[in-house]
Amino acid sequence: MRSDGILTSVDVVPEYLESARGAFSKAGFAANRTRLIHGRALEVLPRLTDGAYDMVFMDAVKTEYPAYLQEALRLLRRGGIAVFNNALDAPHPDEGPLGVAAPEAAAVRDVGQLVREDERLIPLMLPVGDGLLAVIRNG
Numbered sequence: 534m535r536s537d538g539i540l541t542s543v544d545v546v547p548e549y550l551e552s553a554r555g556a557f558s559k560a561g562f563a564a565n566r567t568r569l570i571h572g573r574a575l576e577v578l579p580r581l582t583d584g585a586y587d588m589v590f591m592d593a594v595k596t597e598y599p600a601y602l603q604e605a606l607r608l609l610r611r612g613g614i615a616v617f618n619n620a621l622d623a624p625h626p627d628e629g630p631l632g633v634a635a636p637e638a639a640a641v642r643d644v645g646q647l648v649r650e651d652e653r654l655i656p657l658m659l660p661v662g663d664g665l666l667a668v669i670r671n672g
């Protein structure tokens with residue numbers, strides 16, 4: 534982040550937010566550099582300011598990824614980046630040969646299609662972990 538950047542994080546588990554608060558403090562970030570919001574992503578994101586964010590990183594409920602994309606595009610400034618974790622989820626032995634559970638896999642595929650169809654967006658698939666899909670909002 535830039536020296537005047539602020540990180541906003543949303544989670545449904547208060548203990549995780551407290552853990553994050555402790556980690557940021559331990560890493561030397563002043564309390565006013567982070568904003569930790571308790572709640573469900575699809576209830577909190579609509580309350581955040583349009584065009585005010587440089588990056589939106591998503592790693593919560595995969596079936597909600599298409600809705601997160603719509604929220605992220607509204608929140609990002611032009612040139613900002615939306616990043617989806619687990620975009621190339623590897624097969625899991627408990628979940629059969631198709632890998633991730635079908636509705637989750639379908640939602641991740643839907644994000645890919647939405648990104649391909651939107652001429653404002655530039656996608657980049659990064660081979661990190663289970664795949665990071667980065668989407669630049671170019672318009």
Ligand SMILES: C[S@@+](CC[C@H](N)C(=O)[O-])C[C@H]1O[C@@H](n2cnc3c(N)ncnc32)[C@H](O)[C@@H]1O
Pocket residue numbers: 543544545546549572573574575592593594
């Ligand atoms: C895979 S973990 C995120 C891990 C984190 N990105 C990291 O690298 O340490 C998913 C997180 O999403 C949170 N979560 C689950 N459902 C959510 C929702 N509807 N809205 C916001 N956060 C949610 C969980 O509590 C959990 O902390």
